[in-house]
Structures are given as C-alpha cells and as structure tokens.
Amino acid sequence: MLHYARPLARLVAEFEKLPGVGPKSAQRLAFYIMRLSDEEARAFADAILEVKAKIGYCKVCFNFTDQEICDLCRDSRRTDDLICVVAEPRDLIAMDKTGEFKGKYHVLGGVLAPMEGIGPDQLKIRELLARLHAHEVKEVILATNPTVEGDATALYLARLLKDLTPRVTRIAHGVPVGGDLDYADQATLIQAFEGRREL
Amino acid sequence: MRVSRLELTDFRNYRTLKFSPAPGLNLVIGPNAQGKTNILESLYALATTRSHRARRDTDMVRFGADAARIVAEVTRENAGDALLEMAIAAPNGVGGEKKLVKINHGKQARVTDLIGNFNAVLFSSTDIxxxxxxxxxxxxxxxxxxxxxxxxxxxxxxxxxxxxxxxxxxxxxxxxxxxxxxxxxxxxxxxxxxxxxxxxxxxxxxxxxxxxxxxxxxxxxxxxxxxxxxxxxxxxxxxxxxxxxxxxxxxxxxxxxxxxxxxxxxxxxxxxxxxxxxxxxxxxxxxxxxxxxxxxxxxxxxxxxxxxxxxxxxxxxxxGEEPVVLLDDVLSDLDETRRGQIFALALSGGQTFLTATDVQSLPAATVAEARIWHVNAGIVSDSEG
Missing domain, CATH: 1.20.1050.90 (RecF/RecN/SMC, N-terminal domain)
Known part of the structure; x- marks a missing residue:
C-alpha cells in the first residue's frame, strides 16, 4: 500500500477531522493546498490562527465576536425589548439574514441533551435570566430547532421565563413559503398539518 | 399492485439481478443459502424502508461493495406506475447519506417519503x-x-x-x-x-x-x-x-x-x-x-x-389495493391442512412470491399456474415448468 510523505499525511489527517470531510475529500483539499503559492498558503494558515487568537464570545449575547461586546448588541437601532434565543451562532446568522427581526439575540451554546452531558448548567441560561433581570424585556422568542432536543430546550426556557417576561413565543414550523406542497417532504407536511391554525 | 420489473445491484449475494416477475404466482426455487429470501427481503424493504431480518440496514450491502441498490417498477391500479429506488450505503462508506430514496428518478428529502408507494405482506416461518x-x-x-x-x-x-x-x-x-x-x-x-x-x-x-x-x-x-x-x-x-x-x-x-x-x-x-x-x-x-x-x-x-x-x-x-404477498419458507413446518391454506392463498389473485427448495414438493395445480424462477448462487434463471 502506498503512503503519503509524512507532511502530506499530516495535512490530510487534519482535514479529515473537519465536519463532513471524509478521506477522499481530505485528500482533494490537501492536494489543492499543495498547489497554492507560498503567499496564498500563508494567508490561509494566518486566517486560521487569527480566528483562534481574536474571536471570543460576546459578554452579553454569547455570539462570536472580536470585541468585548458584539456589533449586534451595541447597535442602538435594535430594541432591547425583544430577545430571540437561538442554540448556535450559525442559527443567529440565519435568523438575522431575514432583516425582519429588530431586537437582540441570545446564543445558548447548544441544546439540552443528557446523552451529550448537556444540562441547563452547560447552556447560557443563567446569563439569559440575568439579562431579563437587568432590563425589562417585552417578549422572548424561542428559536431553537424543531428537534426533540430543541423542543425540550424551548419548553424548559418557556417554563423558566414565564414569570420574568410578559410574552414567551416559539417560532412556527411547517411548509416552506413559496414552495409547492408537492415538493415538501412528508415530515414537514405532517408537522404543518398538526400546527394548522384557524383563518 | 404488482412489481413488473426488479433490479438488484450489490444486494446481499447479488452482484446484479434483473428480472420481470409475473403478475400472479412466482415460485422462487433453489437450494438453501442461494439467495431466495434476499429477493423477498428487497421487496419488503421497498415497502418499509428497512430489512425484515437484518439488525443493521448495512447488512443488505454485498460484502466489499460500496452500496446496494434496489430498483423496482411498480404497477398500481389507482395511483399509476412508479419507478422506486432505494440505495443503502456500506458501513464506513464515502459520503454522509446512509440511505437514499428516489421516486420516478426524483431524489426524496427523506427516506420515509418512500412509504405509501408500495405495500407488501411478508409471511415467514419465524412469524410464530x-x-x-x-x-x-x-x-x-x-x-x-x-x-x-x-x-x-x-x-x-x-x-x-x-x-x-x-x-x-x-x-x-x-x-x-x-x-x-x-x-x-x-x-x-x-x-x-x-x-x-x-x-x-x-x-x-x-x-x-x-x-x-x-x-x-x-x-x-x-x-x-x-x-x-x-x-x-x-x-x-x-x-x-x-x-x-x-x-x-x-x-x-x-x-x-x-x-x-x-x-x-x-x-x-x-x-x-x-x-x-x-x-x-x-x-x-x-x-x-x-x-x-x-x-x-x-x-x-x-x-x-x-x-x-x-x-x-x-x-x-x-x-384500496391488494398488497404484494411474500411467502418466505413457510411450507416446511406446516401440516397438510395449513399447507393447503398457503397454496390457496398463493393462487388467490394478487402478485405472490413463494420460496421453496424444489418444485416436486408442491401440488401440480399450483405449479401449473405459476411462473418458475430458479435461484442458484445469486443467479436467477427463467424456466417454463
């Protein structure tokens, strides 16, 4: 069996650790890196190191930021009255792309999952309660994923927040807007059907 | 409903199998461990998305192959014809998806979207x-x-x-x-x-x-x-x-x-x-x-x-339609009366697959009505009587 030269094997092994990257993709990526110029390769390596050195968590919402408090939390055009709770920073990005939501966010850093050793103490829940105590918040929107764990987390928060804020809401899920019912998968349709509302 | 064409690729002991079952009774004949049950298993998997006997879906993949594939042309009375496909990836295979389902060449978002396109009832000697x-x-x-x-x-x-x-x-x-x-x-x-x-x-x-x-x-x-x-x-x-x-x-x-x-x-x-x-x-x-x-x-x-x-x-x-009936090795443990009931069932109208080791043990009347398929070492051959 043919082996890679050691430095190449090391790079392939590093790529294989990335989520969604298997042996074949790792090999393709490593070969691509080898064809880069020295400057391009250095820029790539620097970008990785810079992220590690400069990015941390926002002290308020726990989104990724290179500052003490992130841009979103400091944005004065956003109201402090509304807080949208998400599991991960990538969910925040997805929600905010809509441009519809003008409040602030709170990133939990995961969802309840006893099997992964994640209970309420492992999530940024105490920090969320502190925010509600510090400022009056009119509504908390729970935007965790519609999975068993996401639902359990939303339910846990809803019970906890009930007396701290006038309104706790959960985002709706169902049929994609503008799509044909024909193209939606059965699971989505069933959920949309169960969550139907009166007109 | 019935299967008018079945193709298996790297499924269990079949590298490739293509055959066009008859609308009525199909006798699948061959010695033990030659792949008779595998044919029935593939049809049942199209109805339920899972194997009826494997603990893991990946057991359905031929040893050494990357993925198993089941393709079936299904004729239905009230829903039209459909081409159903299911691919099962080998363990540790490349790529994320373990199972993939297509209906009329269109990839489905979820494997369970296959459900409802094809129905089968499997009778097995282990039903007891x-x-x-x-x-x-x-x-x-x-x-x-x-x-x-x-x-x-x-x-x-x-x-x-x-x-x-x-x-x-x-x-x-x-x-x-x-x-x-x-x-x-x-x-x-x-x-x-x-x-x-x-x-x-x-x-x-x-x-x-x-x-x-x-x-x-x-x-x-x-x-x-x-x-x-x-x-x-x-x-x-x-x-x-x-x-x-x-x-x-x-x-x-x-x-x-x-x-x-x-x-x-x-x-x-x-x-x-x-x-x-x-x-x-x-x-x-x-x-x-x-x-x-x-x-x-x-x-x-x-x-x-x-x-x-x-x-x-x-x-x-x-x-609203007769499901396909799969009779897997059901004859061996039965007495005469119940064997008779099975043969009556096999000829009762819809499409049926019955596995047996030899034709001689079956009643002549049943054999006369049936299409016979011989299975040997993962190869299926057609024979008339």
Missing part, C-alpha cells in the same frame, strides 16, 4: 415468534406494519426513541448524583407528546386488524375457533381513550405515579417501549385463553397465519 416470543417481537411487528401505512407513525417512533434515550440518561445521571433534576419535566413532556401519538396509532391499527383477524381465523379453523387481539399498553388505558390527546393525559398521570420508582431505578418505567399485544384463542370469545401460554404449537402457527392474512386484508382496506 410474534405469537410465542418476547414482547419485543410483537412491538417489532406493530412498528413495521403500522409504519407501512403511516409515515406519521415512523416520525413519532423516531422522536420518541430519541426523547426516551435522553430521559433515561438523565434519570441515570440523577440517580448517581451527576446532575440535577430540574430538566426532567421537559423530557417527561417530550416522551408523553410523542409516545401518545404512538399509542393512538397502535390502538387504531389493532382495532381494525382484530376485526379482520377474527374473521380470517374462523375461516382457517372451519369455524371451530375464535381469535381475539388485545392491545396491552404499559399502563391501564380505558377503552374510550381514542385520541393522542386523551392518551397523553393517561400517560402523564401514570408517569406521575411511578416517578419515585423511576428516580430510584434510574430508568423510564412506562411507555410504548413496554407495550404488548395479546392473542386469545378458544371455541368462543368467552372461553378464549392466551394462546402464548395455553395454545398448542399448531394453534400458535394458525394464529400467526391469521395475523398475516388479516394484515393483508387491512392493507387492502386502507390502501
């Missing part, structure tokens, strides 16, 4: 284990057969399993003092929500199935015996508990009563994972007894046969 085996066998029967007619059931089953695992882990951690109890209530709510949907479906399915089972069983026994199916959930459920909402209330109250027990044992004690199914046989419903405990082996075999025949009738009632 449903009657006399552990409760797990009976839950397995329920899960497969309800799944075949209800995608909603599969969803509830998946979500319930996940919530139950999380809750069990939490109970265990609480028992050993590794974590607090404050999130237990939300996991309880989760298992109630998904569990009550499972209970609703199981009850509704069994209510319908037991009507057919009673009729079929009377016919099979020349009106000498009755068969009654009874759902036995893990907590008392009144007969007028029909909807998931009603079941949820009962489930919740039952869980509240065992809460202390659950905490001291570190495990969930009630729910669909502990359901059972009871079969009562007797000369009349009044003197019927639990056939698992008091039935002879002959009575148990007849009850198993009644169960499958009832399932076939129920699918026809729910789907």
């Amino acid at each position: 284990d449903i009657i006399r085996g552990e409760p797990e066998e009976r839950r397995r029967f329920l899960n497969y057969e309800i799944a075949q007619v209800s995608p909603r059931y599969i969803l509830a089953l998946g979500a319930y399993k996940r919530a139950l695992e999380q809750r069990n882990r939490l109970l265990k951690d609480v028992k050993y003092g590794a974590t607090g109890i404050e999130s237990l209530d939300v996991w309880t709510t989760q298992i109630i929500e998904h569990g009550s949907k499972i209970i609703e479906r199981r009850r509704a399915y069994l209510d319908k199935l037991s009507v057919h089972a009673a009729e079929v069983h009377r016919d099979l026994t020349n009106r000498t015996e009755t068969l009654t199916l009874s759902y036995a959930p893990s907590f008392p459920l009144s007969p007028d508990t029909i909807t998931a909402e009603e079941a949820a209330i009962t489930f919740k109250n039952a869980l509240a009563l065992v809460r202390r027990d659950e905490l001291s044992r570190g495990s969930t004690l009630l729910g669909p994972q502990r359901d059972d199914l009871l079969f009562y046989v007797g000369t009349s419903p009044e003197n019927a007894t639990d056939v698992k405990i008091y039935g002879s082996q002959g009575q148990q075999r007849t009850a198993a046969l009644s169960l499958r025949l009832a399932e076939r009738r129920l699918i026809k009632e729910m789907v």
Whole structure:
C-alpha cells in the first residue's frame, strides 16, 4: 500500500477531522493546498490562527465576536425589548439574514441533551435570566430547532421565563413559503398539518 | 399492485439481478443459502424502508461493495406506475447519506417519503415468534406494519426513541448524583407528546386488524375457533381513550405515579417501549385463553397465519389495493391442512412470491399456474415448468 510523505499525511489527517470531510475529500483539499503559492498558503494558515487568537464570545449575547461586546448588541437601532434565543451562532446568522427581526439575540451554546452531558448548567441560561433581570424585556422568542432536543430546550426556557417576561413565543414550523406542497417532504407536511391554525 | 420489473445491484449475494416477475404466482426455487429470501427481503424493504431480518440496514450491502441498490417498477391500479429506488450505503462508506430514496428518478428529502408507494405482506416461518416470543417481537411487528401505512407513525417512533434515550440518561445521571433534576419535566413532556401519538396509532391499527383477524381465523379453523387481539399498553388505558390527546393525559398521570420508582431505578418505567399485544384463542370469545401460554404449537402457527392474512386484508382496506404477498419458507413446518391454506392463498389473485427448495414438493395445480424462477448462487434463471 502506498503512503503519503509524512507532511502530506499530516495535512490530510487534519482535514479529515473537519465536519463532513471524509478521506477522499481530505485528500482533494490537501492536494489543492499543495498547489497554492507560498503567499496564498500563508494567508490561509494566518486566517486560521487569527480566528483562534481574536474571536471570543460576546459578554452579553454569547455570539462570536472580536470585541468585548458584539456589533449586534451595541447597535442602538435594535430594541432591547425583544430577545430571540437561538442554540448556535450559525442559527443567529440565519435568523438575522431575514432583516425582519429588530431586537437582540441570545446564543445558548447548544441544546439540552443528557446523552451529550448537556444540562441547563452547560447552556447560557443563567446569563439569559440575568439579562431579563437587568432590563425589562417585552417578549422572548424561542428559536431553537424543531428537534426533540430543541423542543425540550424551548419548553424548559418557556417554563423558566414565564414569570420574568410578559410574552414567551416559539417560532412556527411547517411548509416552506413559496414552495409547492408537492415538493415538501412528508415530515414537514405532517408537522404543518398538526400546527394548522384557524383563518 | 404488482412489481413488473426488479433490479438488484450489490444486494446481499447479488452482484446484479434483473428480472420481470409475473403478475400472479412466482415460485422462487433453489437450494438453501442461494439467495431466495434476499429477493423477498428487497421487496419488503421497498415497502418499509428497512430489512425484515437484518439488525443493521448495512447488512443488505454485498460484502466489499460500496452500496446496494434496489430498483423496482411498480404497477398500481389507482395511483399509476412508479419507478422506486432505494440505495443503502456500506458501513464506513464515502459520503454522509446512509440511505437514499428516489421516486420516478426524483431524489426524496427523506427516506420515509418512500412509504405509501408500495405495500407488501411478508409471511415467514419465524412469524410464530410474534405469537410465542418476547414482547419485543410483537412491538417489532406493530412498528413495521403500522409504519407501512403511516409515515406519521415512523416520525413519532423516531422522536420518541430519541426523547426516551435522553430521559433515561438523565434519570441515570440523577440517580448517581451527576446532575440535577430540574430538566426532567421537559423530557417527561417530550416522551408523553410523542409516545401518545404512538399509542393512538397502535390502538387504531389493532382495532381494525382484530376485526379482520377474527374473521380470517374462523375461516382457517372451519369455524371451530375464535381469535381475539388485545392491545396491552404499559399502563391501564380505558377503552374510550381514542385520541393522542386523551392518551397523553393517561400517560402523564401514570408517569406521575411511578416517578419515585423511576428516580430510584434510574430508568423510564412506562411507555410504548413496554407495550404488548395479546392473542386469545378458544371455541368462543368467552372461553378464549392466551394462546402464548395455553395454545398448542399448531394453534400458535394458525394464529400467526391469521395475523398475516388479516394484515393483508387491512392493507387492502386502507390502501384500496391488494398488497404484494411474500411467502418466505413457510411450507416446511406446516401440516397438510395449513399447507393447503398457503397454496390457496398463493393462487388467490394478487402478485405472490413463494420460496421453496424444489418444485416436486408442491401440488401440480399450483405449479401449473405459476411462473418458475430458479435461484442458484445469486443467479436467477427463467424456466417454463
């Protein structure tokens, strides 16, 4: 069996650790890196190191930021009255792309999952309660994923927040807007059907 | 409904298999361990998305191959023709998806989207284990057969399993003092929500199935015996508990009563994972007894046969078409009377696949009506008589 030269094997092994990257993709990526110029390769390596050195968590919402408090939390055009709770920073990005939501966010850093050793103490829940105590918040929107764990987390928060804020809401899920019912998968349709509302 | 063409690639011992089954009875003939059952397994997998005998789906992939593929052209009376495809990736294969499903060449978002396009009832020599085996066998029967007619059931089953695992882990951690109890209530709510949907479906399915089972069983026994199916959930459920909402209330109250027990044992004690199914046989419903405990082996075999025949009738009632009948190695353990009943079933109209080691052991009348396929070392050849 043919082996890679050691430095190449090391790079392939590093790529294989990335989520969604298997042996074949790792090999393709490593070969691509080898064809880069020295400057391009250095820029790539620097970008990785810079992220590690400069990015941390926002002290308020726990989104990724290179500052003490992130841009979103400091944005004065956003109201402090509304807080949208998400599991991960990538969910925040997805929600905010809509441009519809003008409040602030709170990133939990995961969802309840006893099997992964994640209970309420492992999530940024105490920090969320502190925010509600510090400022009056009119509504908390729970935007965790519609999975068993996401639902359990939303339910846990809803019970906890009930007396701290006038309104706790959960985002709706169902049929994609503008799509044909024909193209939606059965699971989505069933959920949309169960969550139907009166007109 | 019927399969007009079947293609298997790297499925079990088949590198490639292409054949066009006859609309009526297909006899699949060959020595043991040559691949007869594999053909039936592939058809059943198209109906349920899962193998009826493998513990892991990946067992269906031919050793050394990257993926197994099942392609079937299905002719249906009331839904038109469809080309159904399912690919199963080998363990540790390249790429993320383990299973992939296409309908008329269109890739489906979820594997369960295949459900409802094709229906099959599988009769097997191991069906007697449903009657006399552990409760797990009976839950397995329920899960497969309800799944075949209800995608909603599969969803509830998946979500319930996940919530139950999380809750069990939490109970265990609480028992050993590794974590607090404050999130237990939300996991309880989760298992109630998904569990009550499972209970609703199981009850509704069994209510319908037991009507057919009673009729079929009377016919099979020349009106000498009755068969009654009874759902036995893990907590008392009144007969007028029909909807998931009603079941949820009962489930919740039952869980509240065992809460202390659950905490001291570190495990969930009630729910669909502990359901059972009871079969009562007797000369009349009044003197019927639990056939698992008091039935002879002959009575148990007849009850198993009644169960499958009832399932076939129920699918026809729910789907509006006769399902494909798969008879896997069912002849060897049966006496003359029951063999006769099987042959009558095999020729009763719809498309049927029957496996046997040789043609000589079959009645000439059955063979005369059938299309015969010889299976040897993963190669299927056509022969006329």
